[in-house]
Amino acid sequence: MSHLLSRFKHVLLVLSLLLTLGAISFIAPQAHAASARPNSKTQAAVPLINTANCRSLGNLIESEPINARTTGTKIGELDIYYNSSTGYNCAYLYAVGPAYGQAQYIEVEISTCQEGYGSEGCTWIQHDEDGNYSYRYYAGPVGVYGRGHCINVTSDLIWQNTLYAVGTKPFVSHCD
Numbered sequence: 757m758s759h760l761l762s763r764f765k766h767v768l769l770v771l772s773l774l775l776t777l778g779a780i781s782f783i784a785p786q787a788h789a790a791s792a793r794p795n796s797k798t799q800a801a802v803p804l805i806n807t808a809n810c811r812s813l814g815n816l817i818e819s820e821p822i823n824a825r826t827t828g829t830k831i832g833e834l835d836i837y838y839n840s841s842t843g844y845n846c847a848y849l850y851a852v853g854p855a856y857g858q859a860q861y862i863e864v865e866i867s868t869c870q871e872g873y874g875s876e877g878c879t880w881i882q883h884d885e886d887g888n889y890s891y892r893y894y895a896g897p898v899g900v901y902g903r904g905h906c907i908n909v910t911s912d913l914i915w916q917n918t919l920y921a922v923g924t925k926p927f928v929s930h931c932d
Contacts, residue, residue: 810846810897814839831855843903848896861914906931
């Protein structure tokens with residue numbers, strides 16, 4: 757139930773941001789920041805860098821695309837990692853293609869769950885989120901200790917005033 761309440765609060769926040777973004781453009785200048793995973797997906801706003809737990813991401817265990825509803829063009833990607841040496845799961849959400857640098861909001865969160873594989877709920881044991889919301893390129897990494905438990909990852913990206921949400925399939929998964 758705590759997860760449903762949290763998602764409801766996020767939806768309300770996103771709706772208020774959509775209304776605000778219609779009237780206000782991004783005002784603050786953005787500084788360039790180094791990423792824990794340097795590549796062409798460079799962040800313009802300084803992301804939350806989970807250096808303690810996500811310095812070494814481990815293996816990619818799930819990658820979920822986000823496609824624009826009108827064209828089917830890929831505009832985002834959720835990448836989830838597991839590091840078997842540390843027991844940590846980490847996640848990033850990237851804007852790609854036409855949304856790269858144009859996304860209005862990007863957010864990713866990860867939780868270690870009490871529930872098991874395929875469950876519709878996630879009672880958090882541990883939770884991490886990157887909630888700056890002003891990112892235009894990516895959010896993350898976020899990370900939680902997942903050894904012996906299932907995880908849940910949820911993410912949101914707003915592009916062209918449309919909310920796109922993607923997460924782990926099924927809802928609670930990657931039980932180690």
